[in-house]
Amino acid sequence: MDGMTAIEVRGLRKAYRGHEVVRGIDLEVGRGEVFALLGPNGAGKTTTTEILEGHRRRDAGEVRVLGADPGTAGPDWRARIGIVLQNTEDAADLTATEMVRHIAGFYPDSRPVAEVIGLVGLEEKKNSRIRTLSGGQRRRLDVALGIVGRPELLFLDEPTTGFDPEARRHFWDLIRTLAAEGTTILLTTHYLEEAEALADRLAVLAAGQIVAEGTPATLGGRAQAGARVTWHENGVARTEQVDDPTPLLRKLVAADTDLRTLTVTRPTLEDIYLNLIGAHR
Numbered sequence: 001m002d003g004m005t006a007i008e009v010r011g012l013r014k015a016y017r018g019h020e021v022v023r024g025i026d027l028e029v030g031r032g033e034v035f036a037l038l039g040p041n042g043a044g045k046t047t048t049t050e051i052l053e054g055h056r057r058r059d060a061g062e063v064r065v066l067g068a069d070p071g072t073a074g075p076d077w078r079a080r081i082g083i084v085l086q087n088t089e090d091a092a093d094l095t096a097t098e099m100v101r102h103i104a105g106f107y108p109d110s111r112p113v114a115e116v117i118g119l120v121g122l123e124e125k126k127n128s129r130i131r132t133l134s135g136g137q138r139r140r141l142d143v144a145l146g147i148v149g150r151p152e153l154l155f156l157d158e159p160t161t162g163f164d165p166e167a168r169r170h171f172w173d174l175i176r177t178l179a180a181e182g183t184t185i186l187l188t189t190h191y192l193e194e195a196e197a198l199a200d201r202l203a204v205l206a207a208g209q210i211v212a213e214g215t216p217a218t219l220g221g222r223a224q225a226g227a228r229v230t231w232h233e234n235g236v237a238r239t240e241q242v243d244d245p246t247p248l249l250r251k252l253v254a255a256d257t258d259l260r261t262l263t264v265t266r267p268t269l270e271d272i273y274l275n276l277i278g279a280h281r
Ligand SMILES: Nc1ncnc2c1ncn2[C@@H]1O[C@H](COP(=O)(O)OP(=O)(O)OP(=O)(O)O)[C@@H](O)[C@H]1O
Pocket: 016, 017, 021, 039, 040, 041, 042, 043, 044, 045, 046, 047, 048
């Protein structure tokens, strides 16, 4: 493995009490990439992520994360990694600032606490006790704790659950800032538009196996997928599914068809995803 690879996984397997939930995963994430792991509830995303974080043992397979085996890597390795968990419930009596400062103390080259609070948009709540924060504000604090140590690699497990739309856009900007600084990011999310907005590449996990991998534009044959054209003809709704809409549109224009209600739509990432998941149920 070369230094350009942040995460390399070969043949990863994990069972809970004899039931295999990760069933032979291969994965490669380059340095500086934003990689999204998608999949339905129970697909094995969190299990996989936790193995990569060194928080869970694997049954089989080879795993290298920042050049080390997370199963045996030490504190120096851990300091290079940032983790945003699905929920942090402790330390409810500390203020947001106190909590960020506390976590900053574990890292050799942490970001200034005020900068981190600003990056996640928690200035107004910086002196509030954690237990008084709203759900979305708690998630922002979780993100702050994940990035305060200037990680080379950041794990984000469903980071924007409970965010209002504005907070989600704010968070996307933050992720782009981190990515532009060179941070590698492994993201799990159920929001397909979030994966599309952020990910360089993504993989779909279904029942413990990767069923598709690609860029948001090409996943699951999306680049080749046809278009659906709809319009009205003499008051009657018309729909045609075509590989390339160009000839049909030419024909409609040549026939002087009224095209005021014309739509041409191509499958969204969510359409592609739902198809993939449906085919692997
Ligand atoms: N500690 C555990 N003991 C037993 N079974 C577990 C444990 N953790 C997870 N599982 C099971 O493993 C499977 C995969 O769970 P995992 O949390 O990895 O899925 P996920 O893709 O992250 O799901 P979600 O989208 O709901 O977060 C599920 O069937 C789950 O019930």
